[in-house]
Amino acid sequence: MNTSLDTDAYSVDPDSDNISIDGTIKFCADLGVDPEDVVMLAVAYELQSPSVGEWTRKGWVDGWKKLECDSIPRMKAAVAQLSTKLSNDTDYFRSVYDFTFNFAKTEAGQRSIAIENAVAFWSLLLPAGQKGRALQHVDAKYDGDEVIYTPSREPGWKPEYNDLWFQFMTEKGGKGVSKDTWQMFFDFIRTIDDKFEKYDMNAAWPSTIDEFLEWAKERIN
Amino acid sequence: MTKLNDRWSWWLRRIRVLRSALVYLDVAYLATNEDKLTIQDAAFHRFEDTVVASTTVTLKLEAALKRWSEQRRAGENTEDYDDQLRLVVDCMSTLGCYDDQVHQPYLRFTSDHYTKKSQMAPETNAKDYLLMCIQDISDEERRGADILREETRRDASVTALSGLAMEHMDYLAKDGLAEIITSRNKTLFHQLYNLIGRLTSVSTTWKTSPSDALLAHYRNDVFERVKGTILDTANESSMVENLLELKEFLDECLSADYIDDAQQNDRKFTHATSEAFERGFSTRKIKPAELIAKHVDSLMRRGQKAASDQEFFAQLKRDAVYLPTIPDKDVFRAFYTRALAKRLLLGRSASDDFEKQVLAELSKSYDAAFSDMTQMFNDLAISKDLMETYRNTKDQEPARPDPSLTVMVLQHSVWPVIRKVSKLDAPVELRLPSQMEHALNDFIAFYKTQHSNRKLTWAHYLGTATLVARFPSGKKELSVSLYQAAVLLLFSERDDWSTEEIHGRLGLALPDLTPTLQSLALGRKLVLRRTQPRQGKDVRMDDRFSFNEDFTDTKVKLHINTIQQNDTMEETQQAVKVIDQYREASLDAAIVRIMKAAKTMKHQQLVNETIDAVSKHFRPEVKAIKERIDSLIEREFLQRNEDTGGSNKLRDTYSYLA
Numbered sequence: 001m002n003t004s005l006d007t008d009a010y011s012v013d014p015d016s017d018n019i020s021i022d023g024t025i026k027f028c029a030d031l032g033v034d035p036e037d038v039v040m041l042a043v044a045y046e047l048q049s050p051s052v053g054e055w056t057r058k059g060w061v062d063g064w065k066k067l068e069c070d071s072i073p074r075m076k077a078a079v080a081q082l083s084t085k086l087s088n089d090t091d092y093f094r095s096v097y098d099f100t101f102n103f104a105k106t107e108a109g110q111r112s113i114a115i116e117n118a119v120a121f122w123s124l125l126l127p128a129g130q131k132g133r134a135l136q137h138v139d140a141k142y143d144g145d146e147v148i149y150t151p152s153r154e155p156g157w158k159p160e161y162n163d164l165w166f167q168f169m170t171e172k173g174g175k176g177v178s179k180d181t182w183q184m185f186f187d188f189i190r191t192i193d194d195k196f197e198k199y200d201m202n203a204a205w206p207s208t209i210d211e212f213l214e215w216a217k218e219r220i221n
Numbered sequence: 222m223t224k225l226n227d228r229w230s231w232w233l234r235r236i237r238v239l240r241s242a243l244v245y246l247d248v249a250y251l252a253t254n255e256d257k258l259t260i261q262d263a264a265f266h267r268f269e270d271t272v273v274a275s276t277t278v279t280l281k282l283e284a285a286l287k288r289w290s291e292q293r294r295a296g297e298n299t300e301d302y303d304d305q306l307r308l309v310v311d312c313m314s315t316l317g318c319y320d321d322q323v324h325q326p327y328l329r330f331t332s333d334h335y336t337k338k339s340q341m342a343p344e345t346n347a348k349d350y351l352l353m354c355i356q357d358i359s360d361e362e363r364r365g366a367d368i369l370r371e372e373t374r375r376d377a378s379v380t381a382l383s384g385l386a387m388e389h390m391d392y393l394a395k396d397g398l399a400e401i402i403t404s405r406n407k408t409l410f411h412q413l414y415n416l417i418g419r420l421t422s423v424s425t426t427w428k429t430s431p432s433d434a435l436l437a438h439y440r441n442d443v444f445e446r447v448k449g450t451i452l453d454t455a456n457e458s459s460m461v462e463n464l465l466e467l468k469e470f471l472d473e474c475l476s477a478d479y480i481d482d483a484q485q486n487d488r489k490f491t492h493a494t495s496e497a498f499e500r501g502f503s504t505r506k507i508k509p510a511e512l513i514a515k516h517v518d519s520l521m522r523r524g525q526k527a528a529s530d531q532e533f534f535a536q537l538k539r540d541a542v543y544l545p546t547i548p549d550k551d552v553f554r555a556f557y558t559r560a561l562a563k564r565l566l567l568g569r570s571a572s573d574d575f576e577k578q579v580l581a582e583l584s585k586s587y588d589a590a591f592s593d594m595t596q597m598f599n600d601l602a603i604s605k606d607l608m609e610t611y612r613n614t615k616d617q618e619p620a621r622p623d624p625s626l627t628v629m630v631l632q633h634s635v636w637p638v639i640r641k642v643s644k645l646d647a648p649v650e651l652r653l654p655s656q657m658e659h660a661l662n663d664f665i666a667f668y669k670t671q672h673s674n675r676k677l678t679w680a681h682y683l684g685t686a687t688l689v690a691r692f693p694s695g696k697k698e699l700s701v702s703l704y705q706a707a708v709l710l711l712f713s714e715r716d717d718w719s720t721e722e723i724h725g726r727l728g729l730a731l732p733d734l735t736p737t738l739q740s741l742a743l744g745r746k747l748v749l750r751r752t753q754p755r756q757g758k759d760v761r762m763d764d765r766f767s768f769n770e771d772f773t774d775t776k777v778k779l780h781i782n783t784i785q786q787n788d789t790m791e792e793t794q795q796a797v798k799v800i801d802q803y804r805e806a807s808l809d810a811a812i813v814r815i816m817k818a819a820k821t822m823k824h825q826q827l828v829n830e831t832i833d834a835v836s837k838h839f840r841p842e843v844k845a846i847k848e849r850i851d852s853l854i855e856r857e858f859l860q861r862n863e864d865t866g867g868s869n870k871l872r873d874t875y876s877y878l879a
Contacts, residue, residue: 111855112855178851178854178855179854179855180851180854180855180861181851183861183872184861184872187872201843201844202825202828202843203824203825203873204823204824204825204861204872204873205847206847206851206854207844207847207848207851208851210844210847
């Protein structure tokens, strides 16, 4: 087995096979990626990293195998691909996005993540999705219980609304962001129109998003 | 016209002569020969062709008819040519020209007249205009009864109705109705209703039929009135009375004999009333329900007075049972419970029987939870028996303390007015004079022999006492609260106490002590006095009080009211807090129960079923339900369905996590 496939190269703790913060920095340097680049979230998802700067041996080995990487150059290529996929593939974006909620937890068993923390991760993820097609505006058509999303011609969520959301969450978001709010926010920004007019207060949105809408409506129009 | 009539009479005479002469020809030949006219018919045709067909004659005739109708409408005397007109009408009838020559022109004049008259509508107030319409319409049916045929008059009446009301339908149905309700005019209400009903049948091309428009205006008018009353914060004390009075008037208007046809099950107006009241009530939360409960409370305290049992119960039923068609039924119940508890504890209720009947009625009509309150009566009955047993045991042991103690043993869960002593700042609520303390301890010892597992806590703030005071002016029996009694008894020890000393001695918290002192020394019955008199009713720690030797009162038995202002404010806040908690808990329970049975459910259905589940108690906002769903998801009672997977699924279904 190639050494770069194993965790030994980056594991600084002699008693453990796992990689921690220092190893992560070295590893990023080898890949030529900024540790704070959003693609690291995709890498973390692929290698099933339990939390920021932590990598288990099993996740590491299985992950790279799945990506068919056994050398730094192949890893570099894979990372570049992940970056494009993250920006353009909605399903993939959603998987990484949902994964990020647990990844962002600072303590095991936490039910919500701190607003500050959530905003930091949103600041990475949202622009990445907005750069490509991953978060493009969609129309929802209902077919019985099913819903079919098709790309919309109408303008939708604008990148500058991100800051509005951050401001709202910081000022009015309360203690933290629940998993439900985190996940539903993804659906929300894909389906909402740019004037926030087609929003249904009675639909299944979490009340935090209802409140945001009321709060933001005055500010965007 | 005279000329026409003369010619007609002459013509008739001639015909008669001719017919007499040629009677055989007429009967035997012409009558049997179908293509030949009788002499009379031929003669009539002749007259019609030469005279009536002449434009000059027709115009003159119309002018005469017009003048006559105008004068009649103006109430002028037309005697001079009534006879002639009658002859003309006879003539036209005989000739078969009545419809063309009389009926049609007359209706045309009628229509012109009323179209013109209807233009005054905006300048008249709607009620007067309505009265005028009613008058004119019925006048037209009678006008010219001596001359015109019945069908003409009937049609003229319809013409008047359309002329006057067609264009002003909304004016009548909206402004007219508003004025009628404002002036509480039942008769006019029915007249308007009938008029609108007739108007509806006049035309088949209404965009909105006048009957529907009237119903819509009615619903909205009542809603605005109820809303106005509910939101009128300056006149809260009369809110309930005003609403009841309005409701009563409307009910009378709608009684089965008139508008709503109970047999045909046509209850449109009754439903509109309920709907309007309900919507009106929802414009303000909590307060209306609170005021209704207080209104019933004051009725119950006042008692039936001169009214018969039946009348009084009918009033209670009307006030207590009808009005809570409010969405905030739980608020009503909370305040009602508190008020009932207070009435019972302070012995202020006029009648236990009525109390129980009203509770039965409320639990039948609204919420079975009202019947829980009957527990209170049980507690009191049990307490009464208990006191009897207690007295009997004491009679055998005369050495035991003061026997005039009455104790009511209340279950915490049943009586909403019991506040927890531990919530007060002070470690003890009130330090009683020692002989009272002994009496209570004696009772506790007795109670232990009856129920060894139960723990008694005293709620002194609900206690009352009767004291005998000897003023120089005479002996008075003072009925006071236990707080007041404790303060007053200090003055039998010595004559002068400062606020601080009283506070120190009794341990009574200042928010309780201040109103107590105010009621005794600064209220209506001044049994104490402030030693250094000054303006202002505030109580300072260094204020000193003494026994008021100059106290006089015409009565021997006196009740000294406690100052309740702050108390009720606090009670309201407390009740509202309890209601909020209750609502959250009810929603949580309802959602969990529904989801537990269904396992998975779509958002919209869950919201609807939750509203249904709690509707007997209150009407939740969707927002509140969503917040509870959020909370249940976060607490992992529910989860949003994920198993559908992919970004192309609507995530609007929840499942229950066992």
